[in-house]
Amino acid sequence: MMNTFRATLLAVLAAITALVGATVAGPASALPADFTVTTQNPTVADFNNIVTFLVATPASDAAKARNVEGGESAVVVPRTVYNLGLFRAPRGSSTVTGPIVRKGNVATVNLHARSAGRPDVNMPIDFVYQGNWKLASSSMCKGVKTVGLPIYCNA
Numbered sequence: 450m451m452n453t454f455r456a457t458l459l460a461v462l463a464a465i466t467a468l469v470g471a472t473v474a475g476p477a478s479a480l481p482a483d484f485t486v487t488t489q490n491p492t493v494a495d496f497n498n499i500v501t502f503l504v505a506t507p508a509s510d511a512a513k514a515r516n517v518e519g520g521e522s523a524v525v526v527p528r529t530v531y532n533l534g535l536f537r538a539p540r541g542s543s544t545v546t547g548p549i550v551r552k553g554n555v556a557t558v559n560l561h562a563r564s565a566g567r568p569d570v571n572m573p574i575d576f577v578y579q580g581n582w583k584l585a586s587s588s589m590c591k592g593v594k595t596v597g598l599p600i601y602c603n604a
Contacts, residue, residue: 480498480501480502480506480508482508482509482512483512483515484498484499484502484508484512484516485515485516485581485582486498486499486581486582487580487581487582489578491549491556491576491582492549493545493546493547493549493558495582496545496549496556496558496576496582497544497545499516499576499582499583499584500543500545500560500574500584501543502516503516503517503527503530503531503584504527504530504531504535504536504537504543505531505536505537505538505543506531507531510524510528513527513528515581515583516581516582516583516584517583517584517586517589518577518579518583518584518585518586518589519586519589523586523589525600526589526592526593526598526600526602527584527589529598529600530596530598535562535564535567535596536562536563536564540564540565541562541563541564541565541567542562542563543560543561543562543563544560544561544562545558545559545560545561545574546558546559546561547559554577554578554579555575555576555577555578555585556575556576556578556582557573557574557575557576558573558574558576559571559572559573559574560572560573560574560592564596567596570592570595570596572591572592572595573588574588574591574592575587575588576588586602589602590602
């Protein structure tokens with residue numbers, strides 16, 4: 450049953466990707482293929498770049514894994530969001546705003562995202578510092594639930 454669901458989901462995502470295309474333009478294309486934020490005191494722009502890298506670039510799974518707390522096992526979320534084109538041009542966008550609230554190795558900012566045909570998303574998201582800043586698993590799961598993606602999330 451799970452293999453059938455997974456195969457169906459992958460087929461649907463492949464079809465949508467073919468329809469939407471994989472064109473990236475603008476600031477997202479300016480991020481390097483090995484992008485990470487390693488500074489101890491990141492800016493709102495740094496966190497915005499992490500989100501952009503995850504949802505608006507065709508970066509490799511390995512590169513995206515370096516920017517999410519769950520690593521390789523969590524890449525399905527940003528890959529799916531990218532493939533669906535939810536929060537990237539021409540269908541949508543995302544912006545991270547402050548203030549940055551720091552508690553140890555956790556930083557919280559606000560995500561504002563929109564996608565054609567869906568309600569806007571406005572929610573706090575967390576990043577954790579683990580050698581570099583990564584989108585927290587708990588925030589990815591909250592996003593999956595908020596957007597209604599058919600992805601299992603274990604956080």
